[in-house]
Amino acid sequence: xxxxxxxxxxxxxxAEKRSVSIDGTEYQLEDLLQDANDTNTGWFSNLETDTTGAxxxxxxxxxxxxxRFVLPYExxxxxTGQNENGVxxxxxxxxxxxxxxxxxxxPIIDAxxxxxxxxxxxxFYPTRAVCLSRNNYTEDISDVHFQEEVREHIAxxxxxxxxxxxxxxxxxxxxxxxxxSFIYTDEDRFVPIGADGAKSITIGSDEADIDIYGxxxxxxxxxxxxxxxxxxxxxxxxxxxxxxxxxxxDRKS
Numbered sequence: 315x316x317x318x319x320x321x322x323x324x325x326x327x328x329a330e331k332r333s334v335s336i337d338g339t340e341y342q343l344e345d346l347l348q349d350a351n352d353t354n355t356g357w358f359s360n361l362e363t364d365t366t367g368a369x370x371x372x373x374x375x376x377x378x379x380x381x382r383f384v385l386p387y388e389x390x391x392x393x394t395g396q397n398e399n400g401v402x403x404x405x406x407x408x409x410x411x412x413x414x415x416x417x418x419x420x421p422i423i424d425a426x427x428x429x430x431x432x433x434x435x436x437x438f439y440p441t442r443a444v445c446l447s448r449n450n451y452t453e454d455i456s457d458v459h460f461q462e463e464v465r466e467h468i469a470x471x472x473x474x475x476x477x478x479x480x481x482x483x484x485x486x487x488x489x490x491x492x493x494x495s496f497i498y499t500d501e502d503r504f505v506p507i508g509a510d511g512a513k514s515i516t517i518g519s520d521e522a523d524i525d526i527y528g529x530x531x532x533x534x535x536x537x538x539x540x541x542x543x544x545x546x547x548x549x550x551x552x553x554x555x556x557x558x559x560x561x562x563x564d565r566k567s
Contacts (some may be wrong), residue, residue, distance in 0.1 A: 317556045319548040320541045325387055325531035329373040332357045343375070346384055348518070354378025360412075360525065362465070365554045371416045372551045375526040379415065381399045387533070388424040390504040390511035393483060395447075395472045404536035407415035407470040410527040410549045413440040414463050418521030429506040436470065440522045443468050445484055449502045457485055457487045458493040465527060467546040472504070473536040490543040490559075 325451035326335045334341040343357070355378045359371040377383045393403040413422055423438035432451040436443050443459040460466040469487040476483050482502075486494040505511040517524060528549050537545075547559045 317553075319530060319545045319546050320532070322532060322535060323530040324533045325385065325529060327375065327385070327529035329357065329375045329527050332373070332375075334385070336385065336441060343383075346386075348382035349380075352378050352381045354523070355381045355383075362551065365555050365558045366552075368552070368554075370551050372494070372527070374412075377524045377526065379417075379520045379523050380518075380520050382516055383526075385517070385529075386513070387470060387531070388511060388513050389515055390427075392503060392505055394485075394504040394511075395474055395476055395498060396500070397498050397523065402474070402534045402536075403471075403472075404474045404534065405472045406430070406530075406532040406535055406537040406542070407436065407474060408467065408530040408545055409438070409443075409463070409469075409527070410467045410529070410546075411438075412463065412465045412525040412527070414523050415520040416440045416462050418519075420519045420521045422519045422522055422524050423515065423517050425512045426513045427506050429509075434504050434506055435511050438468070440519070443470070443486060444547055445472075445486060445504075447484075447502045447504045448507065450484070450496055452499060456484070456494070456496060458488055460488055463527075467549060469509070469537075469541065469542045469545070471537060487539075487542050487546075487555075490539075490546040492539065514549050519565040 358376045359373050362372045364370050396403040420436045426433040426435035426437050441462050442457050444453045450456050467489050471485040473483045482498045484496050485492050519546050547556050550556050
């Protein structure tokens, strides 16, 4: 059976393979860490329970509190969610993570740029993910909530011209389920007026530890719900987990 994730990701962070790839270039972890000597940061494994009740060792990239893991990748630009000069600007962003040992609400993932009294782009707080544009700049209507101390697969899907019907949509999924969606206009942008978006994705916080199971970013691609569910399933630690989820996914498709 094929449990592989969707092909074509521009950014892949794989704890299982202990690899970081951006646009085909492989990076060494220590070159992307604020403090490469931090003993609480690195490629580790968690002892977790699968659907059968068995204990399994699951690979993770742990970012200890106080450290930062920085991906040199511009997530949002003026074409995000648009189609300037025939270049497709849809994007799908997937984070498979766990936030733990939380002592505050500082962001744990930041790919945002200041705009007016808010920001544009993406922020994850310890139990909440937010995606803002110039016109959709209120966190409470552009967010999803997730649990602390629990592995969660969060996917942000920015879709231009959904199904060819002219509607532009942001969807945020938690564990394969669409939890939040909102419309954006052809005039809207995910970067500030007259300025660029964040030039990197910063993961880490002074107020929490973060376990990264995987990251996949598909720039110029609008993945469908089934593909996002496939990617969620592909990251599950055991064949038993994947087989248990597949019938649910097939019912939802």
